[in-house]
Amino acid sequence: MSRSIWIILGVMAVGLVLLVLNDMSGDVSGLSSDTFGRVLYLGIFGAVVGAGILGSRHRLGDVARNLALWLLVILVFIAGYQYRYELQDIASRVTAGLVPGSPLSITDSDGRTTVTLEKMPNGHFEARISVDGAAMQVLVDTGATSTVLTANDARRAGFDPETLAYTIPVSTANGNATAARVTAKELTLGAITRRNVTLLVAAPGMLDQSLLGMNFIGTLSGFDMRGDRMILRD
Template sequence: MSGGDTLQLTYYAVLLVVIGGAMLFELAGRGGRMLRQIVLWIVIFVGVAQAATWWMGGTAPRQQVLEGGRIEIPVGRDGHFHLTAQVNGRDVRFMVDTGASSIALGPADARRIGLDPDDLAYVGTAITANGQVQTAPVTIEEIAIGDIVDRNVPAWVIGADLDGSLLGMSYLRTFARVSFEGDLLILER
Protein backbone atom coordinates (compact mmCIF):
# COMPACT_ATOMS: atom_id res chain seq x y z
CA MET A 1 0.00 0.00 0.00
CA SER A 2 1.49 3.36 -1.01
CA GLY A 3 1.73 6.41 1.23
CA GLY A 4 -1.12 8.07 -0.66
CA ASP A 5 -3.35 5.01 -0.15
CA THR A 6 -2.56 4.94 3.57
CA LEU A 7 -3.34 8.65 3.88
CA GLN A 8 -6.62 8.21 2.02
CA LEU A 9 -7.60 5.20 4.17
CA THR A 10 -6.79 7.15 7.34
CA TYR A 11 -8.87 10.08 6.10
CA TYR A 12 -11.88 7.84 5.45
CA ALA A 13 -11.54 6.13 8.83
CA VAL A 14 -11.45 9.44 10.70
CA LEU A 15 -14.38 10.74 8.63
CA LEU A 16 -16.38 7.59 9.41
CA VAL A 17 -15.66 7.86 13.15
CA VAL A 18 -16.63 11.54 13.24
CA ILE A 19 -19.83 11.10 11.26
CA GLY A 20 -20.73 7.84 12.99
CA GLY A 21 -20.16 9.35 16.42
CA ALA A 22 -22.22 12.40 15.55
CA MET A 23 -25.02 10.16 14.27
CA LEU A 24 -25.04 8.02 17.41
CA PHE A 25 -25.11 11.08 19.63
CA GLU A 26 -27.84 12.77 17.60
CA LEU A 27 -30.02 9.75 17.03
CA ALA A 28 -29.83 8.01 20.39
CA GLY A 29 -33.36 7.18 21.53
CA ARG A 30 -35.22 8.37 18.40
CA GLY A 31 -36.41 5.03 16.91
CA GLY A 32 -38.46 5.68 13.67
CA ARG A 33 -36.66 8.73 12.29
CA MET A 34 -33.32 7.11 12.87
CA LEU A 35 -33.48 4.80 9.82
CA ARG A 36 -34.22 7.70 7.46
CA GLN A 37 -31.36 9.74 8.90
CA ILE A 38 -28.94 6.80 8.69
CA VAL A 39 -29.77 6.38 5.02
CA LEU A 40 -29.31 10.14 4.50
CA TRP A 41 -25.91 10.07 6.21
CA ILE A 42 -24.81 7.06 4.15
CA VAL A 43 -25.72 8.93 0.97
CA ILE A 44 -23.83 12.00 2.19
CA PHE A 45 -20.78 9.91 3.11
CA VAL A 46 -20.71 8.13 -0.24
CA GLY A 47 -21.05 11.48 -2.03
CA VAL A 48 -18.21 13.03 -0.05
CA ALA A 49 -16.02 9.96 -0.65
CA GLN A 50 -16.68 10.09 -4.39
CA ALA A 51 -15.97 13.83 -4.50
CA ALA A 52 -12.71 13.30 -2.59
CA THR A 53 -11.68 10.52 -4.97
CA TRP A 54 -12.42 12.71 -7.96
CA TRP A 55 -10.62 15.70 -6.40
CA MET A 56 -7.49 13.62 -5.70
CA GLY A 57 -7.50 12.28 -9.24
CA GLY A 58 -8.24 8.70 -8.19
CA THR A 59 -10.62 8.03 -11.05
CA ALA A 60 -8.63 9.84 -13.73
CA PRO A 61 -7.60 7.61 -16.63
CA ARG A 62 -4.00 6.44 -16.50
CA GLN A 63 -1.43 5.79 -19.17
CA GLN A 64 -1.40 2.38 -20.80
CA VAL A 65 1.61 0.58 -22.19
CA LEU A 66 0.44 -1.81 -24.89
CA GLU A 67 2.14 -4.48 -26.95
CA GLY A 68 4.42 -3.39 -29.72
CA GLY A 69 5.88 -0.43 -27.86
CA ARG A 70 2.69 1.67 -27.91
CA ILE A 71 1.99 4.04 -25.02
CA GLU A 72 -1.40 5.74 -24.70
CA ILE A 73 -1.50 8.79 -22.44
CA PRO A 74 -4.93 10.35 -21.70
CA VAL A 75 -5.25 14.09 -21.32
CA GLY A 76 -5.33 15.14 -17.67
CA ARG A 77 -7.88 17.33 -15.97
CA ASP A 78 -5.47 20.24 -16.37
CA GLY A 79 -5.44 19.79 -20.17
CA HIS A 80 -1.86 18.45 -20.21
CA PHE A 81 -0.52 14.96 -20.83
CA HIS A 82 1.24 13.37 -17.84
CA LEU A 83 3.40 10.28 -18.11
CA THR A 84 4.89 8.25 -15.25
CA ALA A 85 8.23 6.59 -15.97
CA GLN A 86 10.68 4.61 -13.88
CA VAL A 87 13.81 6.77 -13.75
CA ASN A 88 16.78 5.04 -12.15
CA GLY A 89 14.26 2.70 -10.51
CA ARG A 90 12.00 5.43 -9.08
CA ASP A 91 8.62 6.67 -10.29
CA VAL A 92 8.80 10.13 -11.80
CA ARG A 93 5.73 11.86 -13.15
CA PHE A 94 6.48 13.99 -16.20
CA MET A 95 4.39 16.53 -18.00
CA VAL A 96 4.86 15.86 -21.71
CA ASP A 97 5.99 19.21 -23.12
CA THR A 98 6.59 19.57 -26.85
CA GLY A 99 7.75 23.13 -26.13
CA ALA A 100 10.67 21.86 -24.03
CA SER A 101 13.76 20.93 -26.00
CA SER A 102 14.91 18.23 -23.57
CA ILE A 103 14.13 16.43 -20.33
CA ALA A 104 14.04 18.91 -17.45
CA LEU A 105 14.09 17.50 -13.93
CA GLY A 106 12.88 19.52 -10.98
CA PRO A 107 15.15 19.46 -7.92
CA ALA A 108 12.83 17.12 -5.95
CA ASP A 109 12.71 14.57 -8.79
CA ALA A 110 16.48 14.85 -9.24
CA ARG A 111 16.97 13.97 -5.57
CA ARG A 112 14.50 11.09 -5.84
CA ILE A 113 16.50 9.46 -8.64
CA GLY A 114 19.82 9.80 -6.83
CA LEU A 115 21.17 13.15 -8.03
CA ASP A 116 22.13 15.91 -5.60
CA PRO A 117 21.07 19.24 -7.13
CA ASP A 118 23.40 21.09 -4.73
CA ASP A 119 26.47 19.28 -6.15
CA LEU A 120 25.74 19.93 -9.84
CA ALA A 121 27.45 22.44 -12.13
CA TYR A 122 24.80 24.86 -13.36
CA VAL A 123 26.51 25.90 -16.58
CA GLY A 124 23.47 26.44 -18.80
CA THR A 125 20.39 28.59 -18.87
CA ALA A 126 16.88 28.02 -20.09
CA ILE A 127 13.98 30.33 -20.74
CA THR A 128 10.79 29.07 -19.09
CA ALA A 129 7.33 30.47 -18.59
CA ASN A 130 8.62 31.80 -15.27
CA GLY A 131 11.69 33.45 -16.78
CA GLN A 132 15.33 32.49 -17.10
CA VAL A 133 16.65 29.62 -14.96
CA GLN A 134 20.02 27.97 -14.52
CA THR A 135 20.44 24.37 -15.69
CA ALA A 136 22.88 21.57 -14.99
CA PRO A 137 23.50 18.80 -17.53
CA VAL A 138 23.12 15.24 -16.23
CA THR A 139 22.88 11.74 -17.65
CA ILE A 140 20.01 9.57 -16.52
CA GLU A 141 21.17 5.97 -16.19
CA GLU A 142 17.82 4.42 -17.12
CA ILE A 143 14.30 5.46 -18.10
CA ALA A 144 11.70 2.70 -18.35
CA ILE A 145 8.10 2.99 -19.49
CA GLY A 146 6.73 -0.53 -19.37
CA ASP A 147 8.95 -2.67 -21.62
CA ILE A 148 10.54 0.38 -23.26
CA VAL A 149 13.91 0.99 -21.64
CA ASP A 150 16.45 3.67 -22.56
CA ARG A 151 19.87 4.03 -20.98
CA ASN A 152 22.30 6.95 -20.64
CA VAL A 153 19.70 9.58 -21.48
CA PRO A 154 20.85 13.21 -21.44
CA ALA A 155 18.76 15.59 -19.32
CA TRP A 156 18.95 18.85 -17.38
CA VAL A 157 18.28 19.65 -13.74
CA ILE A 158 16.58 22.99 -13.28
CA GLY A 159 18.20 25.23 -10.66
CA ALA A 160 14.90 26.70 -9.53
CA ASP A 161 11.73 25.38 -7.97
CA LEU A 162 10.10 23.45 -10.78
CA ASP A 163 6.88 21.77 -9.76
CA GLY A 164 7.48 18.39 -11.37
CA SER A 165 9.54 17.47 -14.40
CA LEU A 166 9.15 17.92 -18.14
CA LEU A 167 9.52 15.31 -20.86
CA GLY A 168 10.71 17.30 -23.85
CA MET A 169 11.50 16.81 -27.51
CA SER A 170 14.95 15.21 -27.15
CA TYR A 171 13.23 12.17 -25.61
CA LEU A 172 10.04 12.31 -27.67
CA ARG A 173 12.17 12.10 -30.84
CA THR A 174 13.29 8.61 -29.78
CA PHE A 175 9.79 7.40 -30.70
CA ALA A 176 8.92 6.51 -34.28
CA ARG A 177 5.48 8.08 -33.92
CA VAL A 178 4.12 10.81 -31.67
CA SER A 179 0.49 11.60 -32.42
CA PHE A 180 -2.88 12.55 -31.00
CA GLU A 181 -6.04 10.46 -31.24
CA GLY A 182 -8.82 12.45 -29.67
CA ASP A 183 -7.85 12.97 -26.03
CA LEU A 184 -4.97 10.48 -26.20
CA LEU A 185 -1.30 11.16 -26.82
CA ILE A 186 0.16 8.13 -28.61
CA LEU A 187 3.88 7.27 -28.44
CA GLU A 188 5.10 4.33 -30.54
CA ARG A 189 8.52 2.78 -31.01
Protein backbone atom coordinates in the same frame (compact mmCIF):
# COMPACT_ATOMS: atom_id res chain seq x y z
CA MET B 1 11.99 -53.79 -6.81
CA SER B 2 8.43 -54.33 -8.15
CA ARG B 3 7.73 -56.07 -11.44
CA SER B 4 6.29 -52.87 -12.98
CA ILE B 5 9.58 -51.02 -12.42
CA TRP B 6 11.49 -53.82 -14.16
CA ILE B 7 9.10 -53.67 -17.09
CA ILE B 8 9.54 -49.89 -17.41
CA LEU B 9 13.34 -50.22 -17.26
CA GLY B 10 13.20 -52.95 -19.90
CA VAL B 11 11.11 -50.78 -22.23
CA MET B 12 13.54 -47.90 -21.72
CA ALA B 13 16.51 -50.10 -22.52
CA VAL B 14 14.92 -51.53 -25.67
CA GLY B 15 13.87 -48.09 -26.86
CA LEU B 16 17.33 -46.63 -26.30
CA VAL B 17 18.97 -49.52 -28.13
CA LEU B 18 16.63 -49.04 -31.10
CA LEU B 19 17.41 -45.31 -31.19
CA VAL B 20 21.16 -45.95 -31.11
CA LEU B 21 21.07 -48.67 -33.75
CA ASN B 22 18.91 -46.64 -36.13
CA ASP B 23 20.49 -43.23 -35.52
CA MET B 24 22.23 -43.15 -38.88
CA SER B 25 19.10 -44.06 -40.85
CA GLY B 26 16.93 -41.63 -38.92
CA ASP B 27 14.05 -44.13 -38.96
CA VAL B 28 12.80 -46.50 -36.25
CA SER B 29 10.01 -48.95 -37.12
CA GLY B 30 8.61 -46.55 -39.71
CA LEU B 31 8.87 -43.52 -37.42
CA SER B 32 11.49 -40.77 -37.53
CA SER B 33 14.01 -40.87 -34.72
CA ASP B 34 12.64 -37.64 -33.22
CA THR B 35 9.06 -38.92 -33.29
CA PHE B 36 10.07 -42.30 -31.85
CA GLY B 37 12.01 -40.54 -29.09
CA ARG B 38 8.97 -38.42 -28.15
CA VAL B 39 6.70 -41.46 -28.18
CA LEU B 40 9.16 -43.36 -26.00
CA TYR B 41 9.42 -40.47 -23.56
CA LEU B 42 5.66 -39.98 -23.29
CA GLY B 43 5.12 -43.73 -22.98
CA ILE B 44 7.62 -44.04 -20.15
CA PHE B 45 6.15 -40.98 -18.42
CA GLY B 46 2.66 -42.44 -18.68
CA ALA B 47 3.86 -45.82 -17.43
CA VAL B 48 5.54 -44.24 -14.40
CA VAL B 49 2.40 -42.27 -13.56
CA GLY B 50 0.22 -45.33 -14.05
CA ALA B 51 2.48 -47.48 -11.89
CA GLY B 52 2.40 -44.86 -9.18
CA ILE B 53 -1.38 -44.73 -9.26
CA LEU B 54 -1.78 -48.49 -9.18
CA GLY B 55 0.82 -48.82 -6.43
CA SER B 56 -0.82 -46.23 -4.21
CA ARG B 57 -3.49 -47.07 -1.68
CA HIS B 58 -5.72 -44.14 -2.61
CA ARG B 59 -9.10 -44.68 -4.17
CA LEU B 60 -9.24 -44.29 -7.93
CA GLY B 61 -11.81 -41.50 -7.57
CA ASP B 62 -9.44 -39.44 -5.40
CA VAL B 63 -6.55 -40.09 -7.77
CA ALA B 64 -8.62 -39.04 -10.79
CA ARG B 65 -9.72 -35.86 -9.02
CA ASN B 66 -6.12 -34.94 -8.13
CA LEU B 67 -4.97 -35.62 -11.69
CA ALA B 68 -7.77 -33.44 -13.06
CA LEU B 69 -6.76 -30.63 -10.68
CA TRP B 70 -3.12 -30.79 -11.76
CA LEU B 71 -4.16 -30.89 -15.40
CA LEU B 72 -6.25 -27.76 -14.85
CA VAL B 73 -3.28 -25.99 -13.22
CA ILE B 74 -1.03 -26.92 -16.16
CA LEU B 75 -3.61 -25.69 -18.67
CA VAL B 76 -3.94 -22.39 -16.80
CA PHE B 77 -0.17 -21.85 -16.95
CA ILE B 78 -0.11 -22.72 -20.65
CA ALA B 79 -3.01 -20.36 -21.38
CA GLY B 80 -1.34 -17.61 -19.34
CA TYR B 81 1.83 -17.94 -21.40
CA GLN B 82 -0.01 -18.03 -24.73
CA TYR B 83 -2.06 -14.94 -23.85
CA ARG B 84 0.69 -13.07 -21.96
CA TYR B 85 0.52 -10.01 -24.20
CA GLU B 86 -3.26 -9.73 -23.82
CA LEU B 87 -2.94 -10.09 -20.04
CA GLN B 88 -0.30 -7.35 -19.98
CA ASP B 89 -2.66 -5.09 -21.90
CA ILE B 90 -5.49 -5.77 -19.44
CA ALA B 91 -3.22 -5.00 -16.48
CA SER B 92 -2.08 -1.77 -18.13
CA ARG B 93 -5.67 -0.69 -18.79
CA VAL B 94 -6.68 -1.33 -15.18
CA THR B 95 -3.65 0.59 -13.86
CA ALA B 96 -4.26 3.47 -16.26
CA GLY B 97 -7.82 3.78 -14.99
CA LEU B 98 -6.85 3.70 -11.32
CA VAL B 99 -3.72 5.89 -11.30
CA PRO B 100 -3.85 9.23 -13.18
CA GLY B 101 -1.03 9.58 -15.69
CA SER B 102 -0.30 5.86 -15.80
CA PRO B 103 0.73 4.91 -19.35
CA LEU B 104 -1.27 2.26 -21.18
CA SER B 105 1.28 -0.03 -22.85
CA ILE B 106 0.29 -2.42 -25.62
CA THR B 107 2.77 -4.90 -27.12
CA ASP B 108 1.77 -6.80 -30.25
CA SER B 109 2.91 -10.28 -31.27
CA ASP B 110 5.87 -8.76 -33.15
CA GLY B 111 7.14 -7.10 -29.97
CA ARG B 112 6.32 -3.56 -31.10
CA THR B 113 5.09 -1.30 -28.32
CA THR B 114 2.72 1.65 -28.19
CA VAL B 115 2.04 3.75 -25.10
CA THR B 116 -1.19 5.73 -24.76
CA LEU B 117 -1.62 8.68 -22.40
CA GLU B 118 -4.96 10.20 -21.41
CA LYS B 119 -5.33 13.98 -21.19
CA MET B 120 -5.54 15.18 -17.61
CA PRO B 121 -8.40 17.38 -16.30
CA ASN B 122 -6.02 20.38 -16.49
CA GLY B 123 -5.84 19.92 -20.27
CA HIS B 124 -2.24 18.69 -20.35
CA PHE B 125 -0.74 15.28 -20.97
CA GLU B 126 1.09 13.90 -17.98
CA ALA B 127 2.81 10.58 -17.47
CA ARG B 128 4.33 8.51 -14.71
CA ILE B 129 7.89 7.70 -15.69
CA SER B 130 10.81 6.03 -13.97
CA VAL B 131 14.30 7.54 -13.91
CA ASP B 132 16.95 5.13 -12.61
CA GLY B 133 14.20 3.29 -10.72
CA ALA B 134 12.60 6.40 -9.18
CA ALA B 135 8.96 7.00 -10.13
CA MET B 136 7.82 10.54 -10.85
CA GLN B 137 4.96 12.45 -12.51
CA VAL B 138 6.04 14.55 -15.49
CA LEU B 139 4.40 16.92 -17.94
CA VAL B 140 4.76 15.77 -21.56
CA ASP B 141 6.04 18.84 -23.37
CA THR B 142 6.67 18.47 -27.11
CA GLY B 143 7.89 22.07 -27.13
CA ALA B 144 10.72 21.30 -24.73
CA THR B 145 14.02 20.32 -26.33
CA SER B 146 15.22 18.37 -23.30
CA THR B 147 13.75 16.39 -20.45
CA VAL B 148 14.07 18.55 -17.34
CA LEU B 149 13.75 17.34 -13.75
CA THR B 150 12.91 19.39 -10.72
CA ALA B 151 15.48 19.37 -7.95
CA ASN B 152 13.25 17.10 -5.83
CA ASP B 153 12.73 14.56 -8.64
CA ALA B 154 16.45 14.61 -9.40
CA ARG B 155 17.22 13.86 -5.76
CA ARG B 156 14.84 10.87 -5.82
CA ALA B 157 16.62 9.59 -8.94
CA GLY B 158 19.95 9.62 -7.11
CA PHE B 159 21.38 13.00 -8.19
CA ASP B 160 22.48 15.52 -5.58
CA PRO B 161 21.14 18.97 -6.60
CA GLU B 162 23.51 20.67 -4.17
CA THR B 163 26.61 19.50 -6.02
CA LEU B 164 25.48 20.22 -9.61
CA ALA B 165 26.71 23.11 -11.72
CA TYR B 166 23.74 25.12 -13.03
CA THR B 167 25.36 26.69 -16.06
CA ILE B 168 22.92 25.84 -18.89
CA PRO B 169 20.28 28.51 -19.66
CA VAL B 170 16.76 27.19 -20.21
CA SER B 171 13.36 28.74 -20.87
CA THR B 172 10.40 27.54 -18.81
CA ALA B 173 6.80 28.58 -18.28
CA ASN B 174 8.04 30.56 -15.29
CA GLY B 175 10.63 32.41 -17.37
CA ASN B 176 14.35 31.97 -17.93
CA ALA B 177 16.27 29.69 -15.59
CA THR B 178 19.50 27.75 -15.35
CA ALA B 179 19.96 23.99 -15.28
CA ALA B 180 22.63 21.33 -14.83
CA ARG B 181 23.28 18.44 -17.19
CA VAL B 182 23.18 14.83 -15.87
CA THR B 183 22.91 11.38 -17.46
CA ALA B 184 20.29 8.82 -16.41
CA LYS B 185 21.21 5.18 -16.85
CA GLU B 186 17.60 4.32 -17.64
CA LEU B 187 14.40 6.24 -18.37
CA THR B 188 11.20 4.23 -18.68
CA LEU B 189 7.74 5.24 -19.87
CA GLY B 190 5.38 2.28 -19.68
CA ALA B 191 6.98 -0.50 -21.72
CA ILE B 192 9.35 1.90 -23.53
CA THR B 193 12.86 2.18 -22.11
CA ARG B 194 15.79 4.32 -23.14
CA ARG B 195 19.29 4.05 -21.63
CA ASN B 196 22.00 6.65 -21.04
CA VAL B 197 19.61 9.56 -21.48
CA THR B 198 20.91 13.09 -21.06
CA LEU B 199 18.69 15.11 -18.70
CA LEU B 200 18.67 18.61 -17.31
CA VAL B 201 18.09 19.39 -13.65
CA ALA B 202 16.54 22.78 -12.96
CA ALA B 203 17.99 24.86 -10.18
CA PRO B 204 16.07 24.43 -6.90
CA GLY B 205 12.83 26.41 -6.88
CA MET B 206 12.94 27.20 -10.61
CA LEU B 207 10.58 24.47 -11.89
CA ASP B 208 7.27 23.30 -10.45
CA GLN B 209 7.00 20.01 -12.37
CA SER B 210 9.41 17.85 -14.33
CA LEU B 211 9.10 17.87 -18.12
CA LEU B 212 9.41 15.01 -20.60
CA GLY B 213 10.95 16.62 -23.65
CA MET B 214 11.86 15.84 -27.24
CA ASN B 215 15.21 14.25 -26.46
CA PHE B 216 13.12 11.26 -25.30
CA ILE B 217 10.09 11.63 -27.56
CA GLY B 218 12.33 12.12 -30.60
CA THR B 219 13.80 8.62 -30.15
CA LEU B 220 10.39 7.07 -30.85
CA SER B 221 9.24 5.91 -34.28
CA GLY B 222 6.35 8.36 -34.02
CA PHE B 223 3.65 9.96 -31.89
CA ASP B 224 0.32 11.63 -32.50
CA MET B 225 -2.62 13.09 -30.59
CA ARG B 226 -6.15 11.86 -31.17
CA GLY B 227 -8.65 13.84 -29.19
CA ASP B 228 -7.90 13.32 -25.51
CA ARG B 229 -5.20 10.72 -26.19
CA MET B 230 -1.53 10.89 -27.02
CA ILE B 231 -0.13 7.76 -28.66
CA LEU B 232 3.62 7.11 -28.54
CA ARG B 233 5.07 4.38 -30.77
CA ASP B 234 8.39 2.70 -29.99
